[in-house]
Amino acid sequence: MTYQAIAIDGPAASGKSTLARSLAERLGIVMVNSGAMYRAVTWKLLENGTDTTDPAAVIEQLGKMKIVCGHDGTFSTITIDGYDPAEHLRSSEINANVSRVSAIPQVRDKLVAMQRDYLKSTHVVMEGRDIGSVVFPETPYKIYIDADPSVRNSRRSDDGEVDSVEKRDAADSSRKTAPLKVADGATVLDTSKHSIEGVTEAAIEILRNQGFPLPEKPSYVIPEEATGGKMMRWIYWLGWLSFGAAYRTFFGLRIIGDENLIKAGPVLIASNHQSFLDPPLIGNLYKDEMVFFARKTLFKGPAKWVYPQWNAIPVDQDRPDMSSMKTVIRKLKEGWRVLVFPEGQRTLNGEIGEAAPGVGLIAAKAGVPIQPVRIYGADEALPRGSGKIRFARITVKVGPPIVLSPEEFKAYSGKEGYEALTNRIMDAIKAL
Numbered sequence: 553m554t555y556q557a558i559a560i561d562g563p564a565a566s567g568k569s570t571l572a573r574s575l576a577e578r579l580g581i582v583m584v585n586s587g588a589m590y591r592a593v594t595w596k597l598l599e600n601g602t603d604t605t606d607p608a609a610v611i612e613q614l615g616k617m618k619i620v621c622g623h624d625g626t627f628s629t630i631t632i633d634g635y636d637p638a639e640h641l642r643s644s645e646i647n648a649n650v651s652r653v654s655a656i657p658q659v660r661d662k663l664v665a666m667q668r669d670y671l672k673s674t675h676v677v678m679e680g681r682d683i684g685s686v687v688f689p690e691t692p693y694k695i696y697i698d699a700d701p702s703v704r705n706s707r708r709s710d711d712g713e714v715d716s717v718e719k720r721d722a723a724d725s726s727r728k729t730a731p732l733k734v735a736d737g738a739t740v741l742d743t744s745k746h747s748i749e750g751v752t753e754a755a756i757e758i759l760r761n762q763g764f765p766l767p768e769k770p771s772y773v774i775p776e777e778a779t780g781g782k783m784m785r786w787i788y789w790l791g792w793l794s795f796g797a798a799y800r801t802f803f804g805l806r807i808i809g810d811e812n813l814i815k816a817g818p819v820l821i822a823s824n825h826q827s828f829l830d831p832p833l834i835g836n837l838y839k840d841e842m843v844f845f846a847r848k849t850l851f852k853g854p855a856k857w858v859y860p861q862w863n864a865i866p867v868d869q870d871r872p873d874m875s876s877m878k879t880v881i882r883k884l885k886e887g888w889r890v891l892v893f894p895e896g897q898r899t900l901n902g903e904i905g906e907a908a909p910g911v912g913l914i915a916a917k918a919g920v921p922i923q924p925v926r927i928y929g930a931d932e933a934l935p936r937g938s939g940k941i942r943f944a945r946i947t948v949k950v951g952p953p954i955v956l957s958p959e960e961f962k963a964y965s966g967k968e969g970y971e972a973l974t975n976r977i978m979d980a981i982k983a984l
């Protein structure tokens with residue numbers, strides 16, 4: 553699969569991050585803040601007491617840094633030597649030093665390579681100074697945003713930051729390597745007088761004109777006679793409420809693609825599986841009851857009573873037999889919304905594993921819409937094999953439903969057909 557990059561460039565405090573963030577959420581792709589990478593390197597140099605006016609010293613230190621860039625499903629992340637410096641990156645010292653550090657070609661070479669690496673695994677909207685000109689010169693999707701200097705200065709001081717915007721702009725625009733400029737093919741957007749929504753709308757329009765494949769609105773129409781999930785009984789509601797509140801408080805739960813969610817009628821929800829937190833996480837996407845499956849061995853002690861109250865049906869994980877698959881199909885035919893984890897077990901490393909063939913069979917036999925969902929961060933919040941909760945951000949991305957006609961379902965029959973449908977579902981999850 554080839555991945556696309558949207559490049560957003562512009563001077564300091566022009567609103568790049570705000571726009572990139574809202575585009576990322578709107579389009580369901582990853583936002584990469586390249587400035588944070590230059591800031592992180594500058595932070596590490598200042599931590600080490602390196603003289604940032606001495607390029608040779610900077611280059612030497614840079615060689616020793618272990619920089620790891622990634623993302624949490626929506627936003628880029630960075631660690632240096634295993635430490636995440638996010639909370640330090642907007643200090644006045646960094647504001648005063650970052651332009652000097654980022655003018656050093658060796659710094660740029662290293663970070664630009666890491667920025668390009670994102671496209672190996674995901675679509676991105678990346679913001680910075682040279683994204684359209686140097687990092688992704690080939691992308692057709694380029695926006696240069698600007699705003700009056702007075703507006704930009706007051707945005708910074710409104711954020712409570714000490715930052716000499718003009719000084720940084722002058723340094724960034726006049727440097728030899730990758731200076732800030734309007735990239736070839738970029739459309740200029742002035743954000744001085746617009747609200748965030750206004751800027752996002754204008755940017756979407758620009759992307760449309762540049763030919764960006766904007767996601768279609770979900771085409772699924774909820775049938776009139778759909779019964780939906782069942783109204784919550786108090787015990788289900790109690791679990792739903794407690795888990796929901798905990799997720800929002802501890803894990804800053806973010807849901808992306810809510811508009812794709814089929815909220816009524818039978819749906820087969822297929823999600824990747826990261827942790828024990830997953831089932832209630834999915835349950836919280838809806839405002840009525842649904843059906844889950846859980847390992848038979850978990851039904852002991854108080855869980856033996858409460859799990860069935862939460863519509864969890866025991867399955868024998870060691871022998872995923874025909875009878876548990878039949879139960880799933882029956883529940884779907886009864887009109888329930890049912891969650892399955894096609895991988896069958898929790899991930900060990902955060903990656904999506906191989907799917908067991910069952911989900912394709914279930915989907916083909918039940919003939920109901922399939923809702924692909926991808927969870928990010930739950931493996932860090934409660935890693936497999938650890939009983940300890942950690943404060944990690946959890947994101948749930950809901951993909952457009954796969955809605956097939958009865959004929960299309962029929963075409964997915966037999967072992968090969970089930971396998972093909974399983975692959976289709978897994979690809980839809982992976983694409984999120």
Ligand code: CDP
Nearest residue numbers: 564565586587590650651654680681682720
């Ligand atoms: O948020 P703001 O626009 O103030 O700055 P930023 O995007 O965090 O970038 C901080 C600094 O990193 C800039 O002033 C540039 O010196 C440098 N930078 C760069 O050289 N190239 C990029 N692609 C992004 C940032």
